[in-house]
Amino acid sequence: MNMVDNQLQSPARPTMLRCAVSDIEVGGPWLFWSAPPSPSLRRSLKNHGQLMPVLVDAGGVRPVLVAGAARVAALAELGREILCLDLGALSDEARGLAYVRSNAGADLTDGQLVLAMRYFNALPDVDMAAALEALDLEARSKRLRLVRSWLTLPTRWDAFLGTGAVPLACADVLEAFAPGNLAALEALFVTLSWSRGNAVNVLTWIREICARDGASVQEVLDGVGLQEILAAGLSPKDAMTRVLHEARLRRYPVLSDMERDFAETARRISTGTRWRVVQPDVFESNAVELSVRLTSPDGLRAASAELARIAAREDLDGLFPVGRK
Structure with a gap:
């Protein structure tokens, strides 16, 4: 009752x-x-x-x-x-x-939960168990843990959460940034609304680049070209794709080079054939997979001849980069 x-x-x-x-x-x-x-x-x-x-x-x-x-x-x-x-x-x-x-019975958004928890947290001697029960938050739930992480952020970030620009799932990553770096990150979310996976990825990559290079978030964002991307008149989806691509290039430069070389070689050797060439395990090995879809014996004979021509090429090193980088 x-x-x-x-x-x-x-x-x-x-x-x-x-x-x-x-x-x-x-x-x-x-x-x-x-x-x-x-x-x-x-x-x-x-x-x-x-x-x-x-x-x-x-x-x-x-x-x-x-x-x-x-x-x-x-x-x-x-x-x-x-x-x-x-x-x-x-x-x-x-x-x-x-x-x-x-408001019982309403499906509360993450933004609403954060606003409510900020209110109750600010009260002296509050019965938090009663507040959690009213908010239908389990004491040991992942959602409550993320809400509590979010509460460590400045209140101005609540607006990003409320509009969906930043998912609650980013709370753990955002909590790890120093105040100055956190302020610089706001430029990512003023005009762009990120999905959970993309937001977690880009923030994680930025934090890891900062730690590896001893750089500030602003320096990393300048290296990514964030302002130029935002000013280029791209759709929000295309702008986020560009930011993700540039951030990943800087986080994984060696892997990115390997992927580029592999893609160029695979495209070159498979053009004009039925064969599809992929690297199946993110270059954890030199494994390469070649596949083909056939509908007739003649197709099989033609694909076999194409494979023989591929195998005879002298420019296959790009397919097997592990150990060369």
Whole structure:
């Protein structure tokens, strides 16, 4: 049974009241998920009136809004009074819990969880177990671990998480950057929204280049050509592909050279044939795979002749680079 249920069954039952918008304090920090009213909410309130009360704490001089900010804003636009359910005097922690519980059943985004956890973490002597239960966060879950890592970042990064520019999965990697380097990384996410895998890869490669070369993040980004890529008028997808390519080249220069040489040789020797040539294990060995798809005996005879011509070439070294680099 949650706190609101307990209060509803207590001797001092919550009471209903009507308030003018100007009478309600609406700026509490526990309203951490507040957003402007949606068109559908505005339309419903205009056509059908307020069907659900907002929650307030009327234990002080003025009622304090505990939940229902969007409804209050929409009703204020309509010039109507607000139907309120007074929960009585509540602590800041109880207000936060009531706010979360009033949104029970919603699928919370990673950004919403971070905003809520920042609020509860800032309170003295908070019952974090109650907060986690209200947020439906398991105490030993990976998601909670990542949220706690994210909380070590400056609050301005919450906007990147909220818009989806940076996935929560990056929290561990981002946490490892020093403040100055972390600030330089923001340029990657101001206009680009990264998938989980690509974001983790590019941040990991940048951190490893910094550690290997003793370079700052800004120096690495300058080497990647980030500003030039962003100014080139590319689509976001193409811009991220370029950044990933350049970052990987700098993180794995030897491997990149081997891949380039292999691709050039494979293309040269297989052009005009049915054969496909690949390196199957990221150059952990000199293994090469040649494959062909056939539909007739004549095709088999022709492919065999093509393979013989390939084997007779003298420019095959690029297919077997291990040990030469």
